[in-house]
Amino acid sequence: MESLLKKALQEANVDYLQITVEERRQTQIEYSGPQLEQIGTTTSRGGNVRACHQGGWGFVSFNDLSNLKGYVREACRQAKMVGRKRTTLSPFPEVEADMRPRFEIDPQAISLEEKESLIRSYNQIILSAPKIQTSRTIYRDLRIDQYIATSDGSLIHQEKLYTGASLRATAKEGTNVQQSLESVGQSKGFEVVKGLEERAEEVAKDAVALLSAPKVTPGIYTVILDPKLAGVFTHEAFGHLSEADFLSENPKFKERMKLGDRFGPDELSIVDDATVPGENGSFGYDEEGVPSQKTYLIKNGILVGRLHSRETAALMGEEPTGNARAISYLFPPIVRMSNTFIESRDYQLERMISQVDDGIYAVDCLGGNTDLEMFTFSAQKAYRIVRGKIKGMIRDVILSGNVFDTLKKIDAIGNDLSLFGGLGGCGKGRQYPLPVSDGSPHLRIKGVLIG
Numbered sequence: 001m002e003s004l005l006k007k008a009l010q011e012a013n014v015d016y017l018q019i020t021v022e023e024r025r026q027t028q029i030e031y032s033g034p035q036l037e038q039i040g041t042t043t044s045r046g047g048n049v050r051a052c053h054q055g056g057w058g059f060v061s062f063n064d065l066s067n068l069k070g071y072v073r074e075a076c077r078q079a080k081m082v083g084r085k086r087t088t089l090s091p092f093p094e095v096e097a098d099m100r101p102r103f104e105i106d107p108q109a110i111s112l113e114e115k116e117s118l119i120r121s122y123n124q125i126i127l128s129a130p131k132i133q134t135s136r137t138i139y140r141d142l143r144i145d146q147y148i149a150t151s152d153g154s155l156i157h158q159e160k161l162y163t164g165a166s167l168r169a170t171a172k173e174g175t176n177v178q179q180s181l182e183s184v185g186q187s188k189g190f191e192v193v194k195g196l197e198e199r200a201e202e203v204a205k206d207a208v209a210l211l212s213a214p215k216v217t218p219g220i221y222t223v224i225l226d227p228k229l230a231g232v233f234t235h236e237a238f239g240h241l242s243e244a245d246f247l248s249e250n251p252k253f254k255e256r257m258k259l260g261d262r263f264g265p266d267e268l269s270i271v272d273d274a275t276v277p278g279e280n281g282s283f284g285y286d287e288e289g290v291p292s293q294k295t296y297l298i299k300n301g302i303l304v305g306r307l308h309s310r311e312t313a314a315l316m317g318e319e320p321t322g323n324a325r326a327i328s329y330l331f332p333p334i335v336r337m338s339n340t341f342i343e344s345r346d347y348q349l350e351r352m353i354s355q356v357d358d359g360i361y362a363v364d365c366l367g368g369n370t371d372l373e374m375f376t377f378s379a380q381k382a383y384r385i386v387r388g389k390i391k392g393m394i395r396d397v398i399l400s401g402n403v404f405d406t407l408k409k410i411d412a413i414g415n416d417l418s419l420f421g422g423l424g425g426c427g428k429g430r431q432y433p434l435p436v437s438d439g440s441p442h443l444r445i446k447g448v449l450i451g
Contacts, residue, residue, distance in 0.1 A: 001157075004068065005149035011072040014053035014079050015087040017151040019072070020287065021047035021065070022144055022329045027107065029116050029139040031123040039116055047147075048329045051075035056083025059332050088314035092290055094153030099284035101161040102277070103189030107141035110190050115139055118193065119165065122200040126169045129204035131211060133172040139165050139193060140423055154289040162186070162280065162435050165193040166423040167200050171207035178210035178395065180380060181366065183422035185435070188278045206381055213393040216382065216450055222359035223399065223448040224352055227418040229379055230440035232365040234270060235340045235426070237375040237403040239438070242272070242297045242305075243323070243428075244312035245335040253372070256404075263303050264407040267345045270298040272307055274322060274338035280421025281340070281436040283325075287333035290322040297340075298407075309335050327431045334429050342440040345413035349442050352412050359385040360450060362397055376400040398451045406445060414441030 005019050023045045030038040046063040049071045058078025060071045107115075116139075123137040144160040164185025171178050180203045186192045225233065240246065247254045274292035276282050283292050288310050296304050308316070309324035312335060324333035353361065361383045368377035382397040383390050418439050425433025 001147055002155060004065070005147060005155065008068045008072050009149060009151055011069050012051070012076060012151050014051045014076045016052040016089055017072065017076070018050045018288065019047065019068070019149045020329055021147045024142065024144050024328065025108070026140065026142045027112065027115065029119050031119065031135065031137040033134040034127060036116070036120075039112065041112065046329045048332070049075040050332060051079040052087050052089065053079040054083030055085035055087050056080065057332070058082075061330050088311060090310045090313040090320045092152065092310060092320060095156060095285065095289055095291065096154070097156045097158070097285065099158040101159055101187060103161060103191070105190035107161070107163055107190045108143065122165070122167055122196055125197060125200040126167060126204045129169070129201075129208060131171045131173055131208045132169055132204055133177070134170045136168040137166065138423055141190070148285065148287065148289045150289055156285050156289050158284045160187065160283060161189065163189055163192045164421065164423040165196060167196065167203045169204045169207040171211050173211045176211050178207050179366070180204070180206035180210065183424065185280050185421035185423050186278050187280055187282050187435070209393055210381060210395050213381075213395040215396045216360070216394045218451050220447055221450050222356050222444065222446050223450070224356070224359065224361045224385070225440070225443045225445065226361070226363045227416065227440050227442060228364045228420055229362055229377065230443045231341060231420055231438035232368065233375070233377060234342055234440055235337060235436070235438035236368060236370050236377075238270065238297070238407065239272070239337045239340045240370065240428070241373070241403070242307050243335040243337070244306045244308045244316060247306060248312050248315050257303060257306065259303055259305070261303050262301055263298050263404065264301045264410055266301045267413050268298055268301050268407065268410055269296065269343040270340070271296055271343060272321070272323070272337055272340045276339050276419065276437070279339045279419055279437040280425070281338035283338070286322045286324045287326045288324040290320050290324065292322045292338065295321045307335050307337065309333065325434060327434050331431050334431065336428060336434055337426060337436055339419060339437040341417065341419055341438060342413065342443070344415050344417040344441045347412045347414045347442070347444075349414055349416065352414060352442060352444050353385055353390060354388040356385045356444070357387055360394070360397060361385055361390060362399065373403050374401070375403055400449050400451060406448070409446050409448070410443055411446055412444035414443070417441045
């Protein structure tokens with residue numbers, strides 16, 4: 001493969017050329033209620049050529065390697081057709097690397113029958129609970145064998161492995177329908193999905209409990225977010241605003257996201273870190289061959305960084321961060337997050353709760369929406385806090401507000417950082433799902449609008 005790629009690169013007559021080749025193998029099993037809806041393993045092989053000339057890009061994807069030189073010539077032709085200015089790519093030293101994932105149990109060593117038996121057992125646990133109307137249980141593993149070669153002289157071979165499962169329960173009583181969801185996913189092996197019996201029981205239990213939980217009274221509350229919901233908030237409401245392709249095309253928000261400005265209390269630090277071992281958003285090199293790294297976005301309350309590809313880094317006069325990612329060889333890389341989280345501080349959850357006289361403890365995220373700096377998130381479940389004590393479960397807790405105002409209202413950050421991947425991923429620019437993780441310690445935020 002290496003010699004094939006090097007020979008094809010010699011066809012380049014543009015400012016920059018990159019060839020990516022991948023082989024993908026995925027197993028997926030899905031239960032909907034008691035019915036097995038999907039089971040099987042698929043494989044695919046293909047790649048793409050990206051060419052840049054005088055600022056114009058050409059992109060060709062393919063499934064047949066036999067005409068690789070022809071694809072190179074076509075991508076170069078496209079780039080020359082649209083190029084009208086200077087190519088701006090942040091320079092980067094050439095890299096030669098060979099990286100393999102670390103795991104305990106290779107999913108390919110587990111038979112399809114054993115995988116199906118395990119996911120069926122979780123599904124049966126959910127369906128056996130009273131008042132459960134239906135379930136949706138999914139297993140997936142994906143192995144990617146990837147080569148990246150560039151005209152800069154880089155040649156990278158890396159394997160990626162993702163394994164995960166999703167457990168959803170739907171409970172019904174009359175016209176009242178409630179759902180609960182648990183999703184796990186990591187860049188590890190089959191060990192990720194073993195031992196989820198208690199989680200399956202908890203998913204069913206929560207869905208049933210929500211049937212009798214009273215609706216929240218709308219108002220302004222002090223809210224404590226658990227690490228899952230706080231992580232989703234960090235990723236969706238703030239992380240996407242830190243992606244430099246968005247910022248470079250939006251002068252208003254580029255000024256709003258001005259490095260050096262205060263965005264929160266001294267205790268607040270937000271990080272994007274693709275080097276965390278085993279997390280869904282971890283990788284050795286991005287789809288441009290730039291090494292993964294830890295990037296501070298906010299440090300001690302101050303905006304200090306953003307996420308870049310080589311092109312956006314050059315456009316904004318900054319350094320590339322290794323965040324050019326694509327969901328497969330069918331798509332060109334764009335600026336994406338990896339593992340995005342708030343760093344731990346020193347507050348214990350018990351102390352955090354004890355200092356709230358009238359508030360809400362919001363747990364996990366059922367869904368949400370962001371519109372630039374405005375956000376709306378629905379907690380999967382929540383509890384009232386009364387005079388420093390957790391009381392009964394409540395439902396229909398929807399948090400909304402302005403992300404910049406909300407970050408400044410954080411007044412306590414826990415000591416219990418947790419990261420969460422999942423079976424899904426992040427969506428952007430018609431590319432979904434991209435494996436990511438997000439997380440946080442528990443957060444306490446004052447003056448949150450609850451609807």
